[in-house]
Amino acid sequence: MTQSNEEPWTVLRLLEWTTGFFKQRGSESPRLDAEILLAHARDCARIELYTAFAEVPSEEQRVAFREMVRRRGEGTPVAQLVGYREFYSLRFRVDENVLIPRPETEHLVVEAIDCAKAMKVRDRPIRIADVGTGSGAIAISLAKHIKDAQLTAIDQSEAALKIATWNAEHLGLADSVAFVHSDLFESVEKHETFDIICSNPPYVSESEYDELSVTVREYEPREALVAGIDGMDVIKRLLETAPERLESGGRLIIEISPMIAELCEELFDATTCLDDLRFVKDLAGHRRVISMRKASTDAP
Ligand SMILES: C[S@@+](CC[C@H](N)C(=O)[O-])C[C@H]1O[C@@H](n2cnc3c(N)ncnc32)[C@H](O)[C@@H]1O
Numbered sequence: 001m002t003q004s005n006e007e008p009w010t011v012l013r014l015l016e017w018t019t020g021f022f023k024q025r026g027s028e029s030p031r032l033d034a035e036i037l038l039a040h041a042r043d044c045a046r047i048e049l050y051t052a053f054a055e056v057p058s059e060e061q062r063v064a065f066r067e068m069v070r071r072r073g074e075g076t077p078v079a080q081l082v083g084y085r086e087f088y089s090l091r092f093r094v095d096e097n098v099l100i101p102r103p104e105t106e107h108l109v110v111e112a113i114d115c116a117k118a119m120k121v122r123d124r125p126i127r128i129a130d131v132g133t134g135s136g137a138i139a140i141s142l143a144k145h146i147k148d149a150q151l152t153a154i155d156q157s158e159a160a161l162k163i164a165t166w167n168a169e170h171l172g173l174a175d176s177v178a179f180v181h182s183d184l185f186e187s188v189e190k191h192e193t194f195d196i197i198c199s200n201p202p203y204v205s206e207s208e209y210d211e212l213s214v215t216v217r218e219y220e221p222r223e224a225l226v227a228g229i230d231g232m233d234v235i236k237r238l239l240e241t242a243p244e245r246l247e248s249g250g251r252l253i254i255e256i257s258p259m260i261a262e263l264c265e266e267l268f269d270a271t272t273c274l275d276d277l278r279f280v281k282d283l284a285g286h287r288r289v290i291s292m293r294k295a296s297t298d299a300p
Pocket residue numbers: 098099100101102105131132133134135136137138154155156157160182183184200201202203223224225234
């Protein structure tokens with residue numbers, strides 16, 4: 001990306017060159033990566049690049065852009081370079097201590113909102129737990145979109161909880177979300193129960209982890225992703241511990257990988273206190289979210 005005397009480095013030329021470079025480096029979204037980084041360097045919205053193709057960014061902007069392009073080429077995720085990721089139309093701060101929220105997880109948020117709307121909770125706020133909150137993406141999105149919801153956001157990583165707390169404060173939702181440092185429900189008050197428990201837990205197997213890209217393996221926390229040899233360690237513990245924390249008729253909603261959908265179904269079949277199993281599919285038609293109900297304990 002050296003300056004040629006004849007042709008100026010316009011926005012369009014920078015985008016085209018960088019897209020080609022990222023493509024060579026194996027990015028799955030080279031043009032998008034280039035646009036987000038250039039918009040960040042110019043301190044403008046991505047859409048504004050389209051009306052500025054002929055403009056030549058300042059030397060300072062080009063230096064900042066060049067440095068981010070270099071680091072992206074080495075594998076650093078775009079979200080860590082700009083410091084945030086959009087999720088469910090909100091902007092979440094991220095760093096190397098949290099998983100970068102993925103678009104697939106929005107299916108879980110939609111399912112939780114639908115379940116909350118269908119519930120007839122009266123005279124008190126609806127209570128929802130987000131187990132393994134990371135950046136707080138799920139808990140904070142639910143607090144934003146479900147009226148009068150009280151969220152409990154749990155994580156075993158203190159560094160993640162700091163980021164999640166910052167996100168809740170900066171998105172104006174700190175009053176609706178309580179953050180708890182805990183291994184699943186261990187440090188959550190014994191009497192506390194929930195109408196909905198949702199979780200995007202670690203579910204990658206040890207062998208799948210070795211196949212992930214450098215951008216994931218070297219830049220995102222391993223403990224946010226890996227869950228034993230079959231990817232089921234945390235999900236198994238969730239199915240053991242979550243039902244006693246659910247109100248009768250409450251829902252347990254877990255993001256899964258399509259690869260473990262059958263194992264999850266077998267686990268559900270062996271769990272007597274849960275019924276009404278539903279799978280939510282992603283845009284590719286794969287089973288992405290498992291949603292179950294705590295069986296009613298009312299006498300017939
Ligand atoms: C896949 S990340 C999900 C982060 C965020 N909820 C999202 O969807 O972007 C899993 C999170 O669970 C946390 N975690 C893993 N095991 C846990 C456990 N036993 N108890 C509490 N949190 C756990 C990790 O620290 C990580 O933040």
